[in-house]
Structure formats: structure tokens, C-alpha cells
Amino acid sequence: MYSPPPGPPRIHILGVGNLGRLFAHALANTPNPPPITLILHRPSLLSDWESAGRSISITTHGLTNSAGVYDIEEPIHSGSGMIENLIVATKTLHTAKALEAVKHRLNAQSTVLFTQNGMGTTEEVTRLIFPEDARRPNYLAAITSHGVYSEGPFRSVFAGQAHVSVGLVSGSSAKSRYLLDQIVAAKLLNATEFESRELRLLQLEKLVINAMINPLTVVYNCRNGELLKRSDIMSVMRDLLAEASQVVSSLPELRTREDGGNDVAERFSNENLKAKVLDVAEKTAANTSSMLQDFRAGRETEVGYINGYISKRGKELGINVGNNERIVEMVQKRKVVEDE
Incomplete structure (x- = not known):
């Protein structure tokens, strides 16, 4: 022994x-x-x-x-x-x-x-x-x-x-x-x-923020703050966010007997998530995301564990996660949107 x-x-x-x-x-x-x-x-x-x-x-x-x-x-x-x-x-x-x-x-x-x-x-x-x-x-x-x-x-x-x-x-x-x-x-x-449940909620908040900022900086080849300056990028972010909000709000493991998960639905509402994402993007406006750094260095990115996780859980729940699936594919296949 x-x-x-x-x-x-x-x-x-x-x-x-x-x-x-x-x-x-x-x-x-x-x-x-x-x-x-x-x-x-x-x-x-x-x-x-x-x-x-x-x-x-x-x-x-x-x-x-x-x-x-x-x-x-x-x-x-x-x-x-x-x-x-x-x-x-x-x-x-x-x-x-x-x-x-x-x-x-x-x-x-x-x-x-x-x-x-x-x-x-x-x-x-x-x-x-x-x-x-x-x-x-x-x-x-x-x-x-x-x-x-x-x-x-x-x-x-x-x-x-x-x-x-x-x-x-x-x-x-x-x-x-x-x-x-x-x-x-x-x-x-x-x-x-x-405690475990609150830690899980904090993980999911960070996941959603990363899922909105990191892959979009890769696909549009820009720093975090530049995402906020283009209406076309913000439109894509809204679509990604709507799916993420629905997926997290529906996760069965987050429901409690006391509230049936109402705290999760409110915390992960579109409005609350959007405010958190925009706040982080503004505070880190001059930063190059870690995913973009990996992408530029030719390294495999972690998108499969970020937007890929949202896609996986969404499909398990029967939720349409097509936008998150597409962004995963674009990053993994190294497809970028050329400057206008």
C-alpha cells in the first residue's frame, strides 16, 4: 500500500x-x-x-x-x-x-x-x-x-x-x-x-463570453475591440448569443427543486449575456484573443471546447445551434472573412 x-x-x-x-x-x-x-x-x-x-x-x-x-x-x-x-x-x-x-x-x-x-x-x-x-x-x-x-x-x-x-x-x-x-x-x-453549482454557472458565463469574442476575432482577424465597431460582426454575435442563451437556460443539470431553474433563465438571458460580453470586449479592446494568437501561430485552437461545447449540448437538447456549428467549422477549417 x-x-x-x-x-x-x-x-x-x-x-x-x-x-x-x-x-x-x-x-x-x-x-x-x-x-x-x-x-x-x-x-x-x-x-x-x-x-x-x-x-x-x-x-x-x-x-x-x-x-x-x-x-x-x-x-x-x-x-x-x-x-x-x-x-x-x-x-x-x-x-x-x-x-x-x-x-x-x-x-x-x-x-x-x-x-x-x-x-x-x-x-x-x-x-x-x-x-x-x-x-x-x-x-x-x-x-x-x-x-x-x-x-x-x-x-x-x-x-x-x-x-x-x-x-x-x-x-x-x-x-x-x-x-x-x-x-x-x-x-x-x-x-x-x-460551491459546485455556482462554480458551474461561472464557468458557463466565461464560456459564453469566450464563445462570442474568441472565434469572431479569428474569423474577422481583429482585436477584441474591433468586434464592436462593425454592424455585420455584431449581427453574427447576436445569432451566436441567442443560441448560447437558449442552450444554457435549458441545461437539465442546472435545475433545482426550489426554483426549477428560473435563476438560470434570468442570469443567462440574452440581455444579461450581451451586457457581459460587451463589457469584456470593451475592457479588453486592445487585446488579441488567445484563440487568434493560436490561429496565427498555426496551432490548433480550443474552439471545439468553447462553441463546440455549446453545439454539443444544444444538439443533445434538440436546440438549433447551426450558427455555433458554423463558427466552429470556420475556425477549424481556417476560413476567414476578408476585409471589405
Whole structure:
């Protein structure tokens, strides 16, 4: 039987892009930091780590901080030591494959925190990686509103300080308490814990906002703020929003016996969602969306887990989601609207 090593429980981090670096750095710079292991899931990351001086550098307001102690592992050399706490910060589309490499080190005593954009990842991981209830880890999710961009391997700029919403998705909150407490205690993250249903609603709000802004910046090849300046783009957004509003308001898992889901219908009404989308687009007007950055770099985007999730759930409910289906197809097939 596995016995955890003495001392504070270790936190492993899988995915060392901007979010993985931010979480690692924030946890490593608390007054009593937990032991942290970075799992380098690509062989090239080892040389990048050496080149970066075996440190993570986060720049805030022009000041760079490289403090923090980290251990590193490569999945192929990681042995059989169990992982008690794992933060997954890979892109949604790489999550299942990344977890496949370490699934033998996770069990029902483990906690996995998912930090990605989009939705549907936990369901996919359950189906593909942990189909057996008895071996499935406890799942947490974090919604991150911070603005972080890369300056190279293991170097990021913390450009827009906002907040993190975190909470239990499934499993035992008692077994997940240590990781939850560590996330909330890391002041740089500015994290607040929410109960499961409210966390789900917050995830869906962010999903809808991303589904309106990200793919349209790709299809029209523009910054966030430019979406608001063209009536043709706003017309497309209205059609996408109408479908998203209907889908989320109809989700059966959000209904409660007390109100029958009326709170959801109001919160996700067309008017309320439109106000939230326009507010974010205005506040991030000068930004290039992460999806457009991926698109321009020739990388696969996460549209399948954003508008694709809306389409999937809509079809399950018999709702017409043709506009969201089309926008997914356009992004995936790299179809852009040329300037007028």
C-alpha cells in the first residue's frame, strides 16, 4: 500500500505554459510553500528549463521575480510514486493525452485541478482516462481571469491582475481540501472558493463570453475591440448569443427543486449575456484573443471546447445551434472573412 512521504503534501503541475507558470510561481511564493514538482511533458522542455536558469520568472508592473523552488520530472522517467495533488494547465485539446502519461499515479485519493478555458474536459477525461468510479480522482476546476502572456520558455508577464474562482466539480471536498486551501492562500492568484453549482454557472458565463469574442476575432482577424465597431460582426454575435442563451437556460443539470431553474433563465438571458460580453470586449479592446494568437501561430485552437461545447449540448437538447456549428467549422477549417 502506498504511503505518502513525510512533510507537507506535494503539488504536481502538468503544463508549464502561462497559467501553469503563474500557479506554480504563486504557490512557490507563499509564506510556507508546499513542495512543487513541474512535470515536463515534452523532452524539449528540459533544455528550456536549463536555459531559463531552472527558474520561473514572472514580471509584474515591470518588476521580475524569479524566486521559488521547484523539482522537475519527465513523465517517461517519473517512476511509480503516487500523485496526491495535480494541477492540469495544458490546453483543453491536449488534456486527455497529457493525463494518460501519469494516470497510473492517480487514484481515488488524488485531487486533479483543471485550469483550462472551455468546457467538456472533465467529462472527456472521465470517459477516456478514468471510466472506473473506484479509481477516479477528485476533480476541482479553476476559472482564471488574469491576463498573462509569454516572453519565452518559463518567462511570463502578469499583465492583467484579476481573480481566480475555484471549487469542487466531483468527488470529495474533504480529500480536496489541502489543494483548495493552498490555492486560496496564494495571494497572487486572488482566488475565491465557490460551491459546485455556482462554480458551474461561472464557468458557463466565461464560456459564453469566450464563445462570442474568441472565434469572431479569428474569423474577422481583429482585436477584441474591433468586434464592436462593425454592424455585420455584431449581427453574427447576436445569432451566436441567442443560441448560447437558449442552450444554457435549458441545461437539465442546472435545475433545482426550489426554483426549477428560473435563476438560470434570468442570469443567462440574452440581455444579461450581451451586457457581459460587451463589457469584456470593451475592457479588453486592445487585446488579441488567445484563440487568434493560436490561429496565427498555426496551432490548433480550443474552439471545439468553447462553441463546440455549446453545439454539443444544444444538439443533445434538440436546440438549433447551426450558427455555433458554423463558427466552429470556420475556425477549424481556417476560413476567414476578408476585409471589405
